[in-house]
Amino acid sequence: MEAMSVGARLASSVVGPLVKKLFRTDGPGAGLVDRPVRVSSLVSFRGETRTLTDVELRKIAEELVERAALSTGVSERLPSFEKRAVVNAVTHSLCFMEHIDMDDVQAVQLGHLELSRSLRSSNPAATIGLSSDAVLLHAQVVDTACLHILHFFTTRSTFVPRTLVEQSRRIEELSSKIDTLIMRTPSPADGGFEARYASYISTKHGKLTIFGLDLATASAAWPLDAAYLSLEATGTAAGGKMPLTMPAEHVLAGRARVLLRGVAGSGKTTLVQWLAVSAARSDVDEHLLYLHGLVPFVLPMRSLTRAGARLPAPDEFLSAVGCPIAHAQPTGWYDRVLTAGRGLMLIDGIDEMPEGEREEARNWLRDLVGSYPRNHWLVTSRPSAVQENWLAGEKFTELDLAPVSRDDVAAFIKRWHKAAGSADAYGKELLYAVRAKQELDRLATNPLMCALICALHRDRRGYLPDGRKELYDAALSMLLSRRDRERGIYKTGDMRIGETHQVQLIQKLAYWLIRNGRSEMDAKDVVDLLSQALTSMPRVAEQGTAKQIYHHLLVRSGLLIEPVEGTLQFIHRTFQDYLGARAAVESLDFDFLGGNAHLDQWEDVVRMAVAHARPAERTRLLTGLIERGDSSKDTRYRLHLLAAACLDDATELDPEVRTEVQRRAERLIPPRSVDQARALADVGPVVLELLPGPEGLTSDEAYFTVLAAVRIGTDAAIPVLTRFRAAEEKRVRAELALAWARFDTDRYAEEVIADLNEDDCLYFVVSSSRELRTLRRFGGRSYLRITSPLGVEEMRSHCVPDRLVGLCIAADMRCSWDWLDEFPRLVELTLETPLPEVDVSSLKDVPSLRILRVPSTVRTVGDDVLPPTLKIIRTG
Structure with a gap:
């Protein structure tokens, strides 16, 4: 042998x-x-x-x-x-x-x-x-x-x-x-290599580049432990009837295969990094013990399919992503890892492949899962890139990254300013502005936009533009010219390329990527493209060769990066789409934009093109979308909804065109699936006035209508949600209870929570001390689900003793449970803990308790002393 x-x-x-x-x-x-x-x-x-x-x-x-x-x-x-x-x-x-x-x-x-x-x-x-x-x-x-x-x-x-x-x-x-x-x-044959590989993963993915932190003296690299913001993933529980929510880092706990959707900038790639680094560490946090011993394979689809390359076989995974120690992996190592079920397969960005190649990617995934079924699999994508149940045949659970809550936004703003070394006053001022201005509140829905707003607020000393286009314009100005000028970087003899010329050059790169369905391009193609552009830009051409100008743009613009040597990509796909749309408008490529509008990779490009276009050009674009949708049954829904979403970016538009767009959108309401609810939410607040109900809606239509309004997330959605407070369908009311953290605490409580029908043992979700205190003002509730680690004294003070019947703890409280004897009507306790074990012995002192629910993966310590009247039910 x-x-x-x-x-x-x-x-x-x-x-x-x-x-x-x-x-x-x-x-x-x-x-x-x-x-x-x-x-x-x-x-x-x-x-x-x-x-x-x-x-x-x-x-x-x-x-x-x-x-x-x-x-x-x-x-x-x-x-x-x-x-x-x-x-x-x-x-x-x-x-x-x-x-x-x-x-x-x-x-x-x-x-x-x-x-x-x-x-x-x-x-x-x-x-x-x-x-x-x-x-x-x-x-x-x-x-x-x-x-x-x-x-x-x-x-x-x-x-x-x-x-x-x-x-x-x-x-x-x-x-x-x-x-x-x-x-x-790992066997001794693999232990040495796996230790090196774990070190590589921790170094490679252990830091984040946060927008705006490369200003002044701050470092652009933010340690992952400090930067990571725990987001929530949502979906439906078994049977598809009740809304489900969990910390995003636990999506693979108890689930071997997950397809996770999230909009641009929502934190999908950051989550992938977090899981990879957590698995690579020898001192895994006890909340993430399910990752212990797993070997992470981080597979960004934009890199795997670079320059049209075929998707790699398992033995090529490391070399395909440019891992410098790929050559050192022991013979057959990948097969031993994957056959033993030790692989943590993190496949990031299905949406960053051309739409025509995604079926090939699905077949590739099917072959991998079929060959190595015992591993953990996470696949990420933008919502519209793949259809609902895209991987249902492979038993993937489909979840969505939820927009950040108001508390998450506040936490991010505080962390950003601390990392940037900014005065507390700036952070407090910005937090007030975001809460006071509805337009900013609507934009601050994901980590990327929060970072963008933080950077601009500090750079402009408190002044912030209102709309999305204006925010991106200001960000480009800050990145391309103001920061170098204000930091005094330029010296005599340095290459100086003005902001306008930089935008002209970079947007050509962006448009090439979009037209070719790519997120990365070879440096050789970049130099060739710049050489062609420089023939009509003599003032820039005289400052250096195309290669020198490329290096200048890479180092100074703040928009471009080289993930591996000789390959270029934008710091974030959003900037690529924004500049590509600008290039398309300047080239008058409206028919080309309309012809590709049904492809999900072009959705943001089309929306941003409408923002860049002049009034007559907007009319041409939107009319084209309407007419093409009218004549195509297959793409009608997508095109008409995209036209409706563009209204939010059309600052000036012919009223007749606006009316026609809204008329088409009305025909697509109410939504009848999760995909349709997502698509409607992407349209923005303008769709709120079109949402019907609850009269005349089926139970499914009512649920998906509420889901769409919740995902829009601004306080303008509250009047719509108020209409569904008395809905008979429990999952509709459960979604309303779950959504509290996304809205103004007091207003949502007064208009929705206060009169929300409690029938069918509806659990009211509490994610902060303020919400718990607010509930007490309304007399408390019989069933509570606590999702943040509140103190025992807070629980004792603000839960109403003669009201509480069922309590679910979905947070790490780490306490003895004997204090629950103060609630004489409490009969059900659910402990949704990620910990491997929980001590329940103190529940012997809670005589009213009859049911204890714990996950099947959690070990209960001390249940031998519990009275026979208390039944333990294993869940999940």
Whole structure:
């Protein structure tokens, strides 16, 4: 058998049988043991009845070291004397088990890595003078041995106390988790490479480029831990009848396959980075334990399909994304990882592929999932890029990234100003402006727009334009000229290209990308395109060659980046679409724009083209969309809704054209699916006055109408939502209760929450202390779902004792639950925790409680002391 094959099988076929020789075999009557056993009494190489001699113990160590050395590739690099020294060190480490002052249960609870560290530290002199390869080999052998030692303990009949039911169940769960750890532990053949790869992932994806933080003395790279804003993902619960919400970073907890939709700038790529870095870390947060041991593969579709390249096979994943250590991956490594179900497949940006190539991408995904079904899969896309149920055949759950709540916007503004080193006054002033001005409030719906607003507010010393086009114009001005001029970067002899000329050059690059359906282009194509443009721009051409001007734009514009050497892309797709639309209008390509308007990649381009166009040109564009939609049954819905969405950007338009656009939109209302609700929300506030109901609507139409109004998100939607307060359909009212955090707390409470029908055990969602206090003003509610970590005193003070019947805690409160005895009518408690275990023993002091719901993946500690009247129900 070749070395790599041995390495792949070392953990299961070699270590397990060898470990068993280190311990005594259970004799007759072992099953009657009802207490833990000392580790020192289990070993087979001590005492008068020892069954393993010192020579045999050393032979076990020799075999482990030799196999590990072969499988890790260090065998040829280690001289024989160092191998002997490693064997000595491993032998001494294993011998120390006879001196361990703990029992087998304590050892299992300690964990294999801590046990390994304890054994290795027992003889620190054993590795003195050894090379780094030898020290690493010693650690890997002992780590792997300890994992199997603990697994051996959990499978012994004496380990399970037959008379202790609760302890038996806990031991069974521990055994299952150790089995999972064994499955997720790389073989020694792969451990060294995976450590390097994890370091690469943490470095590559551990920082974010936040718009505006490259100004003044602030760094453009923001540490991911400081920058990450926990967003929410929404969908429908099993059966598709009730709205569902969860932290976005938990979308793969309990779900193996997810298709996540989100608008441009909503944080999809940031979430991908967060998951990748969290999986790569050895100290995974206990809320993200489901990521432990997984190997992240970050696969941005724009990079995979660069220059029309075919989609890669698994062995090409690393090289396809430019990973510099791709060449070092052990032979067959990817297959071992994916076959074992250890892959975290993060496929980002299906929408960044040309629409005609997405079917090929779906087939590629189907083949991958079919070949390696046991892995975790996350696929991201803009909402309109793929149809509903696009991957339903592969059992993907479809979720949406929700717009940021008002509290999230406030948190982002505070973090941005702290990172930028700005005075608190700027942040407070901006926060007030966003809440006071409806137009700004509507724009601040995702991290990109929040960062854009923060940067412009500081750069313009408090002045902010109102509309989206004006915001982008101001951002371009700030990036292309003002920041360098105000920072005093220019020196005598420097290349100076004015803002107008920079825009002309960069928008040609943007339009080329759009016309070719790409998000990246080769540097050679950039230079060729600039060379053509410079023939008509002599004042710029005389300052340098096309290559020099390209370098100047890359370094100074703030709009362009090179993700890998020799490849260009825009800092964000939104700027590409904005400048590409400007180029299309200047080229009078209105028929070309209209001819591509049915393609999702052109939607934002068309909307921005309407904003750039003059009144007569807007008329031409919108009339074309209407007429083309009228004549095409397949694209009618998309084109007519796109025309309606453009009204928000049409500052001046022929009234007759506006009327015709609105008339077409009315025919598409009410929405009858999630996709239609999303599309209507994209139209903006103008659609609110067209939304009907609840009279005359089916239950589905009522739900999707509410969903559309909620997603629009401005306070202008509140009067529409108010009409549905008494709806009979529970999921409609559940969506209204869930949406509170997206609107002004007091106004929404008074107009919607106060009179929301509570029938059918409707849970009211509370995401802040202010909302909880507001509910108390209205007499409290019978069913509450708490989604933020409120303090126990707040809960006791603001929940109404004689009103509360059902309580759901969907946040990490980490408290004892005995305080719930102050609520005499409380009969149901639901704990939606991402933690692996929760102590419920204190619930014995809550006599009214009859039902406790916990996720099936969470271990309950102390449920053996709960009264028989309390029933535990496992969910999910």
